[in-house]
Amino acid sequence: MKEIESNKEAWSKISEDHFSAFKSAFENGTHKLNGYIQAELGDITGKEIVHLQCNTGADTIALARMGASQVTGIDLVPENIFYAKKLAADIQVHNVDFIESNVMTLSQSHDRKYDIVFTSEGVLGWLPDLNIWANTIRTLLKDNGFLYVFDSHPFFLSLDESKLSNEQYEIKYPYFGKEPDMEDSIGGYASECKHGVKAYFWMHTISDIINALSLAGLHIEFLNEFTENFYDSGEMDRDGDSGLYNYQYNANKYPMSFSLKATIYNK
Numbered sequence: 537m538k539e540i541e542s543n544k545e546a547w548s549k550i551s552e553d554h555f556s557a558f559k560s561a562f563e564n565g566t567h568k569l570n571g572y573i574q575a576e577l578g579d580i581t582g583k584e585i586v587h588l589q590c591n592t593g594a595d596t597i598a599l600a601r602m603g604a605s606q607v608t609g610i611d612l613v614p615e616n617i618f619y620a621k622k623l624a625a626d627i628q629v630h631n632v633d634f635i636e637s638n639v640m641t642l643s644q645s646h647d648r649k650y651d652i653v654f655t656s657e658g659v660l661g662w663l664p665d666l667n668i669w670a671n672t673i674r675t676l677l678k679d680n681g682f683l684y685v686f687d688s689h690p691f692f693l694s695l696d697e698s699k700l701s702n703e704q705y706e707i708k709y710p711y712f713g714k715e716p717d718m719e720d721s722i723g724g725y726a727s728e729c730k731h732g733v734k735a736y737f738w739m740h741t742i743s744d745i746i747n748a749l750s751l752a753g754l755h756i757e758f759l760n761e762f763t764e765n766f767y768d769s770g771e772m773d774r775d776g777d778s779g780l781y782n783y784q785y786n787a788n789k790y791p792m793s794f795s796l797k798a799t800i801y802n803k
């Protein structure tokens with residue numbers, strides 16, 4: 537698919553910068569999963585985890601350090617896999633491994649099963665088809681396993697983020713849009729933004745997400761919505777050391793992120 541190939545090329549441009557940023561964060565002790573994820577994921581001691589869309593492996597390594605027995609990171613981009621392996625080797629974390637794969641075709645080549653499928657912070661919009669995603673998750677899970685997702689809320693993704701700090705709400709990306717948005721830049725959260733790429737991003741509504749998982753035979757244990765964002769989308773305040781950001785005016789107005797836990801549905 538041309539959009540996926542284009543996204544692969546785009547993400548490869550910032551692999552090395554992400555590696556450097558995450559390596560520094562580990563060295564100065566600041567890299568960790570955000571506060572909501574830590575609270576909701578619970579005790580992962582001894583668990584086998586697959587981390588979808590792992591980028592250069594920083595959160596894969598964080599999960600491994602939190603007590604998981606083995607964490608497998610999966611990402612589309614060969615450069616990300618190269619740097620994820622290097623990051624783990626450099627900071628001497630050994631209970632991780634990394635596989636280059638498109639999530640959309642992963643189930644054709646990978647038949648291991650896990651206690652937890654984990655995916656977070658900037659993931660679903662890069663995938664064109666959530667039904668394939670959900671079916672893949674179903675095949676990756678052991679019978680008593682669960683899926684945990686933390687991502688941008690689609691309501692927030694529909695807004696023009698450059699106007700939010702002025703408390704202006706303008707729909708820029710149609711909530712029910714089916715065609716991907718194309719941007720000519722990538723990154724900007726753990727690296728400088730790089731231009732001259734074509735990055736395709738799909739909108740998935742809350743019902744798209746729930747229905748895809750439900751159709752694949754998963755039961756939603758919870759879906760939580762949060763006013764905080766996991767990156768600074770423009771003049772946001774840091775929320776303590778939780779790894780999250782907020783607008784002071786947005787104590788209760790609109791959601792910026794959501795989390796979800798799902799298990800296998802047993803009739």
Ligand SMILES: C[S@@+](CC[C@H](N)C(=O)[O-])C[C@H]1O[C@@H](n2cnc3c(N)ncnc32)[C@H](O)[C@@H]1O
Pocket residue numbers: 540543547588589590591592593594595596610611612613616637638639640656657658659662663
């Ligand atoms: C915003 S990053 C996710 C970062 C994540 N929060 C982490 O753990 O570091 C999105 C990642 O999705 C990956 N990606 C995009 N499309 C993909 C696909 N179809 N299959 C697998 N990975 C994909 C990109 O290469 C990129 O590393």
